[in-house]
Amino acid sequence: MITLLIIIIFILICIILFKTNVEKKRNNTLKYIQNKLNKIINENTNEKLLVETEDKELKKILVEINNLLDFNQKILADYRKKEISISKMLSNISHDLKTPLTVVLGYIETIKLDNNISKDERDLLLSNVYTKALEVIDLINEFFDLAKLESGDKDITISRVNINEICRKSILEFYENLTSKGYEVSIDIPSTNIYVLGNLDAIHRIMNNLISNAIKYGSDGKYLGLKLTYDDNCSYVEICDKGKGIEEINVDRVFERMYTLEDSRNKLYQGSGLGLTITKRLVEKLGGKISLESKPYEKTSFIFQLKRITY
Template sequence: MGEKVRLTGKEKSELWFEGVVTVVLLLMLNYAVFVLLKELIASSQQLQDSIWSVKNVLTFGQDRQHLWSWRNVFMIFMFLLDVLVVYWRLIRRYRQIQMRHVIRELHYIADGHLDHRIQFKVNTDLQKVINSINALVDSTVNSMKEERRIESSKDELITNVSHDIRTPLTSIIGYLGLIEDQQYRSEDELIKYTHTAYLKAKQMKVLVEDLFEYTKVRQTTTPLNAVEFDMVAMLEQLAASFELEGHKHGLRFVVSGKPDPLMMQADTQKLGRVFNNLIANALKYGQGAKHIFLDAQKIGSEVVVKVSNDGAQIPNDSLSQLFDRFYRVEESRSQETGGTGLGLAIAQSIVTLHGGYIYADSSPELTSFVMHLPLRLGQTLKPAAPKKEA
């Protein structure tokens, strides 16, 4: 990782000065110790006899030349000790210089250069510190990006909510203003103005309720009331409850499942909200559809549920945005039908709370919303890339 710390000329001079000063001090210390030791030996007869005994043992040849005199032993020992001391002092000084470079890099990052990382190759202990610093900066940058994303998301939410509330509110105030100023020509016109204001008020109520539900299910701490139930039976009940409305749109429900019964664990109230949103979308926007298919299949440790219709295809470039808040494939049509643009976002959040995932798939023959749910709560499924049909 990275490169070694490059020393400046001043820092190299600092190392040389450290080495020279250390050598000079050691020479002075060695000389002082040598003199003291010599005086000590000269003043102690017993010590002289001991030294002489060592001399006699460590001699070779008839001329009895001393190979290891006490002076030579002392000099060799002190030389090795001096080398170790000089090495230790230089290494310590070099590491201090490395630390200064690291601190300088830290100040550079702290000045706002958060894309910069410390790339030095240093000793093991300091390397651990550098790695921790880089990881901390990465975490800080990611947290700042996430905070900016959340802030932007909040601003977008406020903007969209303000726009969607302002439109019906303007109509309500306008029609009630006409009534207040008695600008109507007949009782029928008065009833028409009142009825329009009432419908716009209901539209606002739906938006506020959807917004409240969305913010609630977006919280990861939202509790789930898990119960054991039969998914196939639930789909059949949903089909029966929407049968009359489907008949008005010329739609027939087809329910299938395998195995039957298909027992699983989930919060049926919240899952019911998901299916209600998906079926309501199919009724409103499935132009030309004749059938709504509800299918559940157990695959391994998960349940795959599809809500499909054989109506008009959703454009491919819209599929990835369907679950965005306030996104509408056709703005004018959604306004006519009173859609808030939060239904699919709520559905996605509820499915995520259960540890599953949801995506849309659309072809000229069939448009499907596919949910992958775990058989038991507590499991989290990893989203697989859905196969998109051209």
């Protein structure tokens, strides 16, 4: 009887010691986690929690904490990227606003200080002032349009739209100007009416932005193509040129805010750098996608797709 009692006491002591040891290990692990998290947060590092433990419940917690750290690091990286993008955008907008405003001030000073200026010269300067003022207004409007799109404040009504008609109307607005400058214009729009989920004004602006972009940056090739295709699910609009194109390293950047080609500050290529960003945001608002493929002096294509409606 005494022997049995001793055995029971021994077993109980072992259990208590085991539980105490387990609890001590868990407490040490929790203390490590706390200290490590403090370090990660205070020093803003990309470290993870690496703990060897046989505690299944603790393992689950560690996995979720590491997932949370990954998510937090992604949010911080996106935030820093947006900060850099916004800083660059503000810098470029300041440049683009300063340039025409400086010119405007120069014209006004000439009109104000030159008492011998003729009526024709005055009218020409006033015309230049008007043109430059319109450039400033256009830039400001583009900036606010992009801000509204990215903040979700711009409502776009989605309805059933005939994409064929928009394509015809958009290319016709440029056709006479293109042919007068010696462009080869290729238009491939099927006779079958294709309907998509979209917005008339938004698609028209997308088309105008892409065609204007092709003319501005692809003028060396003297070619502009528009092709409309479709499958059971989507319609695809391709706008292409045969100009200098875009190097592969820059293909992923063309839709970024304020991104312009290296010579975009040149008079021939002057632009706000917002057009393609606005285009991408509009396509996404319509539930579509846009892509770019470019082989310099062979073919540079922007293709946007929208969901097709078959009824």
